[in-house]
Amino acid sequence: MQTPKAILFDLDGTLADTAPDLAAAVNVMRSNRQLAHAPYEHLRPFASAGARGLIGAGFNVTPDAPEYEVMRIEFLNQYASAIAIHSQLFEQIPTLLSGLDALQLPWGIVTNKAMRFTNALVPLLDLKQARCVISGDTTPHAKPHPAPLLEAARQLAIDAQHCWYVGDDLRDIQAAKAAGMLSIAAAWGYCGTTEPQHWEADVVLNTPQELLELVRTRA
Known part of the structure; x- marks a missing residue:
């Protein structure tokens, strides 16, 4: 485990708890179709999977369905209209980022969220x-x-090999490994339908504080 020269983070489910607003967009769509709201607990694990995951969870509609693209656009427009009503940073994230700043360790964001939303x-x-x-x-x-x-x-x-990447989805770990970065699974996030322990990440952490402590031991 090399000393990091930068820490990179996924956004949804890693730095920020955005699931409430993403789930709300799904439930507005359900209301428009005279459907009962889907339970938040059902939608939350899919928040890191974007429109594909949330439309699948909310309507059992997959990207190969003929109605998917229209629903995807509707979902994104609804989300854009109320993007930060309930979203907030996860507990301990402000302390983590302040700690990285104090160590003069640069940090950045790498998300699959489209630029207009980011x-x-x-x-x-x-x-x-x-x-x-x-x-x-x-x-x-x-x-x-x-x-x-x-x-x-x-x-x-x-250099990529001197960066650590932190994310709450299997594809985050896959991307980090493909880029030659240390992969860290954020088990405090949404994590989809599989346990982070099965992702073969280099490190699995349960809280942002654990990440700050790990960085300090390597600084």
Whole structure:
């Protein structure tokens, strides 16, 4: 485990608890169809999977269904109209980021969220100090492809092998490994339908505080 020269984070489910607003967008769509609200506990694990995961969880509609694209656009527009009503940073994240700043260790964001949403949400969550923000459409590929992580390393002018990447989804771990970065599973996040212990991450952490402690031991 090399001493990190930068820490990169996924956004939804890692830095920020955005599931309430994502789930709300699904339930507005359900209300528009005279359907009862889906339980939040059912929708939350799919928050890191974006429109694909949430439409699947909320309507049992997959991307190959003929109605999917129309529903995807409806979902994204609804989410954009109420993007930060209940979203907030996870507990301990402000302390973690302040700790990284105190160590003069740069940190950035690499998310599959489209740029139009990322650019709107990051300032509202007081994440403006991120040294780079890479969205799902910043490069031609999204995670699990390594391109977004490699672009973050390029913008920071730091070799990818000296970066740690932290995420709450299997594709985050796959992307980190493909980019040659240390992969850290954020078990405090949404984590989908599989346990982080099965992702073959280099490290599995239960709280942001554990990450800060790990960084301090390597600093």
